[in-house]
Amino acid sequence: GESVGLHLPTLSVQEGDNSIINCAYSNSASDYFIWYKQESGKGPQFIIDIRSNMDKRQGQRVTVLLNKTVKHLSLQIAATQPGDSAVYFCAENYPGNQFYFGTGTSLTVIP
Amino acid sequence: DAGVTQSPTHLIKTRGQQVTLRCSPKSGHDTVSWYQQALGQGPQFIFQYYEEEERQRGNFPDRFSGHQFPNYSSELNVNALLLGDSALYLCASSWGTGGGEKLFFGSGTQLSVL
Numbered sequence: 001g002e003s004v005g006l007h008l009p010t011l012s013v014q015e016g017d018n019s020i021i022n023c024a025y026s027n028s029a030s031d032y033f034i035w036y037k038q039e040s041g042k043g044p045q046f047i048i049d050i051r052s053n054m055d056k057r058q059g060q061r062v063t064v065l066l067n068k069t070v071k072h073l074s075l076q077i078a079a080t081q082p083g084d085s086a087v088y089f090c091a092e093n094y095p096g097n098q099f100y101f102g103t104g105t106s107l108t109v110i111p
Numbered sequence: 112d113a114g115v116t117q118s119p120t121h122l123i124k125t126r127g128q129q130v131t132l133r134c135s136p137k138s139g140h141d142t143v144s145w146y147q148q149a150l151g152q153g154p155q156f157i158f159q160y161y162e163e164e165e166r167q168r169g170n171f172p173d174r175f176s177g178h179q180f181p182n183y184s185s186e187l188n189v190n191a192l193l194l195g196d197s198a199l200y201l202c203a204s205s206w207g208t209g210g211g212e213k214l215f216f217g218s219g220t221q222l223s224v225l
Contacts, residue, residue, distance in 0.1 A: 008151050032211040043115075043201050043216035044154065051211070089153050091214070098144060098167055099214055101153030 008087070010106045019077040021105045023090035028071060030092035034099070035064055035075045039086045047075070047088075077107075085109045113138055115217035117202050123223045124192050132187040132220045136204030142166075143185040144214070145177060146201040154201055160185050161208045189222075197224045 013019045025033070031052040036044035048059045050066050050073075057064050063076040073090050087106050091099040116135045124130050136143050142161045146154035156169035160179035179185045183204075189196055199219045205212040 034214065036216075043218045046213060046215055049213060093211060095211070096208075098156040098159060098169065100156070103151075103153050
């Protein structure tokens with residue numbers, strides 16, 4: 001899973017399977033989180049967000065789970081498609097401060 | 112509804128030169144943040160502008176400076192360029208500065224320092 005570090009974690013999944021991307025965040029005071037998708041040569045694209053008063057939030061084909069006890073986020077992508085291939089980042093935000101990003105996870109979808 | 116726009120998309124400079132990057136925020140947003148993204152890394156916060164003032168700053172030297180205009184657009188200036196300044200520079204916009212607002216990014220400016 002994703003964490004602050006020097007190596008970019010990678011995940012390969014078969015087209016049509018579900019993907020789970022993990023993220024460990026650093027600050028227990030963080031109360032807002034965003035998942036971003038970044039394709040090569042582009043800026044990060046907003047996927048889904050969640051606030052700390054929630055454990056789960058669903059979007060179109062994506063679900064974010066938040067476990068505040070262990071400071072862990074996950075992004076689930078249902079029926080993964082080739083267009084989902086990208087680097088995924090989680091970003092944490094604590095009150096009055098900027099967003100902190102992890103290293104990212106590279107997702108490759110195998111047709 | 113235009114998203115965050117940045118210019119130029121690519122830039123090549125030599126060491127010691129100065130560079131200015133530009134950003135227009137998403138419609139309805141009044142806060143602009145700048146990030147530096149090195150290859151294979153996540154974006155690193157440089158600074159944030161709101162009401163034409165720098166409100167927060169990350170761990171970047173004074174060579175990095177910025178400006179916000181009355182129409183909320185912003186510029187990032189980097190003086191005395193170093194090879195290590197080569198990166199993708201991302202502008203992001205949001206509404207307000209209290210935290211907990213959605214942050215939307217532009218496509219970035221790829222800066223190469225030779």
